[in-house]
Amino acid sequence: MNDNPGATSQWLERVFALHRNLMRQFANEESLQLVHAEILQYLSVCNRYSDTTQAISEYLGQTKGSISQSLGNLEENGFIRKNQDKVDKRIFHLSLTTKGSSVVKRMSKFIDLDGSDTIAPELKVLLTTIQKKHGFRGFGVCKSCKFNENVGQNNFVCGLTKEKLSFQDIHKICKEHEDLTAS
Amino acid sequence: MNDNPGATSQWLERVFALHRNLMRQFANEESLQLVHAEILQYLSVCNRYSDTTQAISEYLGQTKGSISQSLGNLEENGFIRKNQDKVDKRIFHLSLTTKGSSVVKRMSKFIDLDGSDTIAPELKVLLTTIQKKHGFRGFGVCKSCKFNENVGQNNFVCGLTKEKLSFQDIHKICKEHEDLTAS
DNA sequence: CAAATAAGTTTAGATTCGATACTATATCAG
DNA sequence: CTGATATAGTATCGAATCTAAACTTATTTG
DSSP states (O other), X not given: OOSSTTHHHHHHHHHHHHHHHHHHHHHHHTTOOHHHHHHHHHHTTXXXXXXXXXXXXXXXXXXXXXXXXXXXXXXXXXXXXXXXXXXXXXXXXXXXXHHHHHHHXXXXXXXXOOSOGGGHHHHHHHHHHHHHHTTOOOOEEGGGBTTEEEOSTTOEEETTTOOEEOTTGGGSEETTOOBTTOO | OOSSTTHHHHHXXXXXXXXXXXXXXXXXXXXXXXXXXXXXXXXXXXXXXXXXXXXXXXXHTOOHHHHHHHHHHHHHTTSEEEEEOSXXXXXXXXXXXXXXXXXXXXXXXXXXXXXXXXXXXXXXXXXXXXXXXXXXXXXXXXXXXXXXXXXXXXXXXXXXXXXXXXXXXXXXXXXXXXXXXXX
16 A cells, blocks of 8 residues: 555545546536636535635635635626625625525535545544644634534534524534634 | 534535645745646656646646646746657657756645545545546556556556556556556 | 724736637548 | 548637735724
8 A cells, every 4th residue: 555655645636636627617617717616615614704705815815806806706697695794894794695506506516525424534634734734723613613612402602702603503614713622 | 423414525625625725825935826836746746648738738627728828838937848759749748847846846845745644545436436427537547557567576568558667657647547447 | 093903895917718720740531 | 642630739819817016994902
């Protein structure tokens, strides 16, 4: 097995390339740009603290100016909606329209990453290792977040915002996420 | 573990996003475009049947016109070299210069995907599953290719080209690759 | 209340991207 | 051998992204 150093990273690089290839192919068939598909995918899994221009910019590693442009395009074409935050009026919450959701559904079906469930625990290790090395904070689900407090039967509270969270909420990705196991 | 359907694909999507984020960050620091980094990475692992404009285009899923432009840019800036094939004069073999190689070295160090060796077998399954579903042929190493023939102590022959292959050769990625286990 | 910070937009210049047409070489059919 | 077809790669065009920087508006801090 280990007759070739770096064999694992070569496998990984190929999976990454293949995934990007597929995403590009899908976006092309839907007459979208690659980044549009990525944004829609993210918006389908992020929570209400993380559905902003800034958060997408951090998640995808592109400047917020660039993301802002793409978001304008996506809104114009009816894939997403913008809602101003009632408390902090600088913030606009983004959400998928029915049209946007249906694109994500087709995308998941097209890419189809399920059926590889045994890989999950290893992925977790890989993910947190990389995140720690590069000082990335955030982008995990509440369930594994040190701020999350279980206050009874399927009732949760975020220790940062002091807000109540539903069962659906805690399976979404949050930009403020900090790992339970972190020191 | 399995209290949420599609949990694995969510992990995977996050790993993909993180990897792209890092690649972009690296490219930016080196004043390169993302696609330049991807091309250089590919050229560092592909074999002599797969080091062409066409093959890169297939691997990355972009049109060869676009790749051709980027290659022109990379050659101008001294990252790669072009060598015309002696037999088929339509073909130009691409290779990394010293400058190009050193970029790839820094990239591998920056991204650092090693230390997750247990993940490899699962990745293989995932990769071939996706490839089969979408009719992707190719881009594997000779070792797992049905055309590869072991003709003695560390001596190999490619059944397609009838050429001799070295030990180094058979660990490189080939666009003609067909899986041993394929029907 | 002024200064600093934060979220988001806008603009400009460079570069990619896909589509298409194009050149040059190779292969194939008769 | 020759004309038709296929293949590898390049050139050009218009559209869109991308970064960087300046900018607007709203919030927080001292």
